[in-house]
Amino acid sequence: MKEKTQIPYYLGIDAGSSSVSWAVTDTMYHVLKCKGKAMWGVRLFPDASTAAERRTHRAARRRLQRRKQRLDILEMLFAPALNEEDPQFLARMHESDLWQEDKSINSKYSLFSDSNFNDCDYHAQYPTTYHLRSELAHSTDSYDVRLVYLALHHLMKSRGHFLYEISETSDNDSSLRDKLQRCTKGT
Structure with a gap:
């Protein structure tokens, strides 16, 4: 049996992000x-x-859950007034993306089915929801509760996003303030 002798040695280790290497030398x-x-x-x-991709999916899922919750609260608040005006309005709206044979309500129209106002009249008067929102914002007249609900529904559903933080001291803010002041002064 041989005697083990200890000799001085060096151990070199290199640890990288995707590898580890080593060497033992005298x-x-x-x-x-x-x-x-x-x-x-x-x-x-x-x-x-990194977890960036997973985090993006999680953030999108949470954003959609919060949007659904906002729309559910809006529907709950408007339900009594909508049911008084048109008891089947919300049901038609929920089923508006279904084929006619899959709908529980047998109606030709998906939102308005009054004898004097239907979907064709609505789209002729308001080609987009932005037209409806603009008219409601700029008028002092009273409107059908269903129109108010549709405008608020659109606001709650597509309210933009706030994912990017903007510094309060950025040049864009000051130039935007200057532009707004010029517009209000009439220059």
């Missing part, structure tokens, strides 16, 4: 051997990935 930097094999090597790993 004081003259010659690679040492153990059981006939050189004591050096590399282990490769798959590249690490």
Whole structure:
């Protein structure tokens, strides 16, 4: 049996983001051997990935859940007035994306089915929801509660996003303020 002698050695390790390598050398930097094999090597790993993609999906899921919750609250608040005006309005609206044979309500129209005002009249008067919103905002007349509900529904559903933070001291803010002041002064 041989006696094991201890000799001075160096252990070099390099740990990277996707690999670890090592080498064992003597004081003259010659690679040492153990059981006939050189004591050096590399282990490769798959590249690490950030959670950005997963976080994006999670944020989108939460955003959609909050939007659905806002619309449910709006519907709950307007339901009594809408049911008094048109008991089947919300049901027609919920089923507006279904084929006619899949609907529980047998109606030719998906929103308005009054004898004097139907979907054709609505779209002729308001080609987009923005037209309806503009008229409601700029008029002092009273409107059908269904029209008010549709405008508020659109506001709650597509209210924009606030994912990007804008610094309060950015140049864009000051130039925007200047432009608004010029518009209000009439210059």
